Amino acid sequence: MTAMIDCEGLVKIYKTDDLEVVALQGLNLKVDEGELMAIIGNSGSGKSTLLNTLGGLDRPSAGQVKVGPWDLLKITEEELVKYKRETVGFIWQNNARNLLPYLSALENVEMPMMLSGKVDRAYAKQLLEWVGLKERMHNKLHQLSGGEQQRVAIAISLSNRPKLLLADEPTGSVDTATSDLIMGIFRQLNREIGITVVIVTHDLTLAGKVDRVVAIRDGLTSTEFIKRNPNINPDGGEAELPAAGGLQSVHEAYVVVDRAGRLQVPKENLSALNINDKATMEFDGKRIIITPPKSLGG
Numbered sequence: 001m002t003a004m005i006d007c008e009g010l011v012k013i014y015k016t017d018d019l020e021v022v023a024l025q026g027l028n029l030k031v032d033e034g035e036l037m038a039i040i041g042n043s044g045s046g047k048s049t050l051l052n053t054l055g056g057l058d059r060p061s062a063g064q065v066k067v068g069p070w071d072l073l074k075i076t077e078e079e080l081v082k083y084k085r086e087t088v089g090f091i092w093q094n095n096a097r098n099l100l101p102y103l104s105a106l107e108n109v110e111m112p113m114m115l116s117g118k119v120d121r122a123y124a125k126q127l128l129e130w131v132g133l134k135e136r137m138h139n140k141l142h143q144l145s146g147g148e149q150q151r152v153a154i155a156i157s158l159s160n161r162p163k164l165l166l167a168d169e170p171t172g173s174v175d176t177a178t179s180d181l182i183m184g185i186f187r188q189l190n191r192e193i194g195i196t197v198v199i200v201t202h203d204l205t206l207a208g209k210v211d212r213v214v215a216i217r218d219g220l221t222s223t224e225f226i227k228r229n230p231n232i233n234p235d236g237g238e239a240e241l242p243a244a245g246g247l248q249s250v251h252e253a254y255v256v257v258d259r260a261g262r263l264q265v266p267k268e269n270l271s272a273l274n275i276n277d278k279a280t281m282e283f284d285g286k287r288i289i290i291t292p293p294k295s296l297g298g
């Protein structure tokens with residue numbers, strides 16, 4: 001499989017006047033071409049920072065971040081403009097940034113095509129049909145519902161035929177039915193045009209609908225969830241998650257171990273065992289067991 005995204009030791013530091021925030025602390029992530037995957041994590045864990053870095057909106061501070069043939073650490077400003085225009089499509093929860101209220105849905109989709117000098121009306125119409133808005137394409141944006149506007153935003157993000165679609169909380173402000181519809185669109189696009197889709201979300205139901213989920217904790221990838229049987233739900237109904245839900249019901253969880261052998265132990269586990277800065281680690285031939293340090297005094 002060819003890698004679409006390859007991050008290794010990715011670091012992003014935000015500097016403000018008197019403060020440095022290390023939002024990504026040496027993150028590793030590989031995404032294959034044609035994957036449909038999700039990234040989850042608590043607020044402040046670095047999800048948006050990662051997505052913005054992949055989308056070329058934020059510059060990485062150090063480490064490696066490659067998307068297709070592009071090396072985003074070394075890319076020039078000029079190349080970055082081209083990269084953003086041709087390689088990635090971006091969808092935000094709040095799509096106001098993308099849309100022009102007094103233009104029709106169709107005109108909105110054609111706008112980015114116009115900016116890059118390649119208007120393809122037939123493709124614009126095709127995109128609106130894909131997102132289920134064939135009948136509404138001549139409506140002005142402000143005449144459409146929030147969910148419909150979000151679908152226009154998806155069509156816009158695809159207008160320049162990107163190879164990678166990045167979606168930051170794409171279903172954050174829509175109801176469950178629209179959320180299912182949007183997820184269905186992603187899956188269909190992924191299957192039909194082979195576009196790689198990376199979704200950032202804290203919605204576990206949404207995450208449960210993709211084959212692979214990577215969890216980020218404190219700016220590092222910590223756990224990976226891989227679907228036990230990807231064929232269980234080829235057409236993606238809602239029936240896939242049992243009511244009691246959670247990712248673990250359909251996915252197998254793996255702790256991420258980096259090249260240097262480092263892994264993250266959840267803070268809850270450490271505090272439950274009163275482990276602060278040191279622990280004892282034993283290998284019994286089959287398992288690695290981490291316990292609180294044995295008292296030196298006896």
Ligand SMILES: Nc1ncnc2c1ncn2[C@@H]1O[C@H](COP(=O)(O)OP(=O)(O)OP(=O)(O)O)[C@@H](O)[C@H]1O
Nearest residue numbers: 014015021023041042043044045046047048049050
């Ligand atoms: N422009 C910025 N300047 C300074 N600090 C920032 C900036 N953007 C993000 N941060 C900090 O970086 C860390 C990671 O933020 P990020 O937005 O990536 O998290 P997130 O996982 O997307 O959170 P949320 O789910 O709340 O959006 C946080 O501590 C945040 O305060």
